[in-house]
Amino acid sequence: MSHSAEQTLQSPEDAARLAKAETVLTPRFYTTDYAAMDRLDVSPIRAEWDAMLAEYEGDNNHDHFQRTPEFAAEVAALSAQWSPQLRRDFQEFLVSSLTSEYSGCVLYNEIQKHVSNPDIKALMRYMTRDESRHANFINQSLKDFGLGVDLVNLKRSKAYTYFKPKYIFYATYLSEKIGYARYITIYRQLERHPELRFHPIFRWFERWCNDEFRHGESFALIMRAQPGLLSGANKLWIRFFLLAVYATMYVRDHTRPWLSEALGMDPSDYDYKVFDITTEISRQVFPLSLDTDHPAFRAGMDRLCSISAAAERAKQRGGLVGRLQQGLCAARAALCFGRLYLLPTLKHELPREMRVAPSW
Numbered sequence: 001m002s003h004s005a006e007q008t009l010q011s012p013e014d015a016a017r018l019a020k021a022e023t024v025l026t027p028r029f030y031t032t033d034y035a036a037m038d039r040l041d042v043s044p045i046r047a048e049w050d051a052m053l054a055e056y057e058g059d060n061n062h063d064h065f066q067r068t069p070e071f072a073a074e075v076a077a078l079s080a081q082w083s084p085q086l087r088r089d090f091q092e093f094l095v096s097s098l099t100s101e102y103s104g105c106v107l108y109n110e111i112q113k114h115v116s117n118p119d120i121k122a123l124m125r126y127m128t129r130d131e132s133r134h135a136n137f138i139n140q141s142l143k144d145f146g147l148g149v150d151l152v153n154l155k156r157s158k159a160y161t162y163f164k165p166k167y168i169f170y171a172t173y174l175s176e177k178i179g180y181a182r183y184i185t186i187y188r189q190l191e192r193h194p195e196l197r198f199h200p201i202f203r204w205f206e207r208w209c210n211d212e213f214r215h216g217e218s219f220a221l222i223m224r225a226q227p228g229l230l231s232g233a234n235k236l237w238i239r240f241f242l243l244a245v246y247a248t249m250y251v252r253d254h255t256r257p258w259l260s261e262a263l264g265m266d267p268s269d270y271d272y273k274v275f276d277i278t279t280e281i282s283r284q285v286f287p288l289s290l291d292t293d294h295p296a297f298r299a300g301m302d303r304l305c306s307i308s309a310a311a312e313r314a315k316q317r318g319g320l321v322g323r324l325q326q327g328l329c330a331a332r333a334a335l336c337f338g339r340l341y342l343l344p345t346l347k348h349e350l351p352r353e354m355r356v357a358p359s360w
Contacts, residue, residue, distance in 0.1 A: 008087055008088045008091070009088070009091045009092075009145070009147055011146065011147070012146070012147055012148055012150070014147070015091075015095050015147040015148070015149050016149050016150065016153070016154065018092065018095045018096075019095050019098065019099045019154055019158070020154065020157060020158045020159075026096065026099065027096060027100040027103050028103065028159075028161045029103050029107070029155075029158050029159070029160045029161065030103065030107050030161050030163050031110065031160050031162050031163075032107070032162070032163055032164065032165050033164060033165055034110070034111060034114035034115060036164075036165045037111050037114070037117070037120055037165055038114070038115040038117045038120065039117070040117060040119070040120055040222060040226075041225065042119050043225075044224075045224055045225045048221055049119065049221055049225075052214070052217060052221065053123065053126070055214060056122075056126035056127075056214070057126075059129075060207075060210075061208070061210070061211055064204065064207050064208070065133045065134070065136070065204070065208075067137075067140060068200075070200075071200050072144055074200045075141070075144045075199065075200060076144075078198050078199060079145075079198075081198075082198065082262075083258065085258040086198070086258045086259070086262050088256075088258075089256035089258045089262075090198075090259060091142070091145060091147060092256055093256065093259055094138055094142050094147075095142065095147075095149070096252075097138050098135055098138040098139055098142065098149060099154075100175070100179070101131050101134040101135040101138060102131070102135040102154065102155075104127065104131040104172070104175075104176075104215070105128055105131035105132045105134075107168070107172075108124040108127040108128040108131060109128040111124045112124035112125050112128060127215055127218065130211045130215065134208065134211070135151065136151075137201075138201075139151065141199075141201050166229050166234065166237070167237070169219050169222055169223050169229065170223075170237060170238060171241055171245070172215075172219055173216050173219035173220060173282075173285070174216075174241055174242065174245045174278070174282070175245065176213070176215040176216035176219065177212070177213070177216040177278050177282060178245060178249065178274060178278045179209065180209045180212040180213040180216065180277075180281075181273075181274040181275075181278045181281070181360070182209075182274050183206075183208060183209035183212065184206065184209050184277070184358070184360050185270065185274055185277065186202060186205055187202065187206045187209070188360070189263055189264060189265060190202050193264050196262070198262055198263075209358070210358050213358040216281070220285040223285050224350075230285065230287055230350070235287060235288060238286050238287075238288060239288060239341065239345060242282070242289070243290060243337070243340055243341055246275055246290065246292070246301075247301065247337065247340070249271060249274070250271050250301045250304065250305065251301075251304050251305055251308045253270070253271055254305045254308075255305075255308065255309075255312075272292060272298075275290075275292040276292070277360050279292065283348055283350075283351070284350070284351060285350065287348065287349075287350060288345040288346060288347050288348070289345065289348070290343075290345060290346070291343065291344060291345065294343060294344075296340075296343055297340060297343055300336055300339060300340040300343075301340075303336050304333060304336055304337070304340075307329050307332050307333045307336060308329075308333070310325070310329050311325075311326055311329035311330070313325075314326045
């Protein structure tokens with residue numbers, strides 16, 4: 001399941017190629033139905049909406065994404081001690097995180113440009129601002145390794161996936177909340193074990209992930225303003241997106257285990273901690289959650305990792321046999337995902353108080 005050390009990223013072109021890659025595990029760029037976004041009505045949750053916009057206006061992170069003078073020197077000293085595998089995993093983590101943050105920046109900016117609805121326009125402008133800061137901050141860390149990505153070229157050359165607004169709401173809500181859970185879990189671990197902080201960027205994670213949390217809250221409010229998105233057949237979509245986001249994260253983290261291990265965490269323990277936090281938060285808006293403690297769920301996730309590893313070996317093998325093996329792996333993965341999808345879910349009432357505090 002691991003990459004060979006020789007595959008370490010060597011140039012900005014390598015980083016750009018990884019950012020543009022279209023696989024099941026890589027972040028995507030999205031477009032949506034802008035006219036439908038323009039018609040959104042947030043009047044049912046007006047008080048909460050206005051309070052949230054006021055928080056964005058206050059911009060408590062306006063001074064946060066600034067590198068200290070010691071940053072680059074600290075990177076040079078710490079990275080000299082990394083194993084080749086950790087170097088590869090961390091650089092891939094930075095590229096993946098950059099692509100994900102910039103994906104949000106591009107999507108929110110496009111929505112903002114195509115709508116006249118003042119509520120949606122204001123929200124998208126604020127979220128574009130935040131994601132732009134995040135992407136540029138990560139790109140500075142890539143530049144420390146000579147791997148800076150040309151974001152203008154990435155926007156122009158990466159493929160875009162069309163998603164209906166409701167899919168954008170489900171997927172983006174979850175990606176923002178799981179982003180919060182990932183960052184805060186790492187931050188808390190390094191609070192307890194500062195000797196494991198192998199890169200200075202982790203010091204920024206606490207205030208950074210509060211941006212992610214607020215972005216998720218924004219989509220929670222939009223969904224609560226449209227109750228039909230949370231009932232009937234749409235529950236099947238909620239279930240699908242929960243499983244897709246969790247499975248993608250689990251497989252991706254197990255293909256680069258040195259990252260969590262360097263932070264003193266077992267990859268599976270880390271992922272299930274993140275799932276627990278995300279599940280607890282998402283109860284604010286989703287009427288169901290996945291039973292991630294169910295033995296069949298855990299066995300299925302491990303099976304997906306095994307299938308992913310087999311698919312990677314088949315890809316390396318190449319030729320007709322390799323392609324046939326990859327096709328077989330894809331079929332096995334689809335069957336495994338289907339079985340996971342059919343596992344019983346946990347159902348709950350939606351709370352009257354929608355907003356949640358980032359208290360983890």
